[in-house]
Amino acid sequence: MYQIKTFNAIAPAGLNTFTNNYQLNQSDQPDAYLIRSVDLHDHQFPTSLKVIARAGAGVNNIPLDTANANGTAVFNTPGSNANAVKELVLALLVIASRNLMAAADYSATHTEADVSQRTEHDKTKFNGTELLGKTLAVVGLGHVGSLVANAALSLGMNVIGYDPYLSADAAWNIAKQVQRATTLKMAVKNADYVTVHVPKSEDTLNLIGAPEITAMPKDVQLFNYSRGGIVDNAAVLAAIDDGRIAHYYTDFGEPQLADQAAVTVTPHIGGSTIEAEVNGATQAAQTIMTYLETGNVTAAINLPNLTVPFNAAYRFTIIHENVPNMVGQITTKLADAGLNIATMANAAKGHLAYTIIDVDDLDHDSSQYLTDALNKIPAVARVRLLIHH
């Protein structure tokens, strides 16, 4: 029986994906965490923890160094909530262009008897503009950004994208009418609206700061539905005072953004639709089951892709540092135990490498001896022995 610990509100439909071989929240030695936005940076990782699946995109709440040292695989659920964010950004574009917040506020607070006459006079204050023909800059063209860019094109907008790290797969999803900018400043130079869809990392902290904002035209409207910290709040507030930014919309509240007329803050609801939460939880549960039962890895954050059909009787999976001579040391231990390797695969990504070795014959003594011997190799973070059922 595998033990799962959940954090945050996880969609029950997703949790129902787990088979009878999985128990939820019953053990303090869990094999897996299924999480959303819980911050694990000051969290003590149990040694039992083999995998963390984040239902959602952002993994800045997971300390990857700790996960690597613990030999814990980290996954997210790419694209599971991208449509939810896209639809919200489209709504914000309309809200921003038609002064909807101020207009609704007017109607909520002007309820006098002569309101219908006054409305006809006052409504000119809320005149908007149309999105047709306006320019949207999309920073980050992954799962969310590509959907936003394509949808904005279908509204008749000019769309300029900026993503220097765009994967070949992601590029296939972007309509050819989306213009490519080679620098962030070029991307935003003529934008009426700028929307940011990049992960939070050391490289993207304050990605939109004073120099980038200065490169934007006057009266630009800025959306940050990525993460707090990617946009420099102080620079935004200064640009609002200067009249460069007309309005800032963000999903990430901070005290300095409170009570600012030209700032609208939503409570981190970009991915909060019923559909997205079910998608994320279901995808996360499936990822956990595949990893625990087969060791196969597709699209992990900290491990390379490695998928080997599990046809042999036994499988060793070994997470280790990406340093020379690891495969040699590992296969020597198997040879010392007199074992014949049926299949072996190895791949590396960043600081970690991953090795899968299948064997057909393994008695109890050898399995214990080998697991201990492999674990003792310096630079090995975790060894698992899986039995084919």
Ligand SMILES: NC(=O)c1ccc[n+]([C@@H]2O[C@H](COP(=O)([O-])OP(=O)(O)OC[C@H]3O[C@@H](n4cnc5c(N)ncnc54)[C@H](O)[C@@H]3O)[C@@H](O)[C@H]2O)c1
């Ligand atoms: N508000 C919410 O509820 C919500 C929901 C989903 C995602 N998000 C946030 O949005 C981010 C993006 O989500 P996604 O699903 O599109 O992720 P993704 O990984 O599919 O796409 C991110 C893209 O950003 C690009 N990128 C990285 N650094 C960049 C840089 N310096 N400049 C330009 N592009 C850069 C990458 O190449 C990639 O194509 C997530 O990491 C998460 O933080 C927030």
Ligand SMILES: O=C(O)CC[C@@H](O)C(=O)O
């Ligand atoms: O879990 C959530 O509600 C937010 C998820 C979102 O920020 C993400 O990064 O996917």
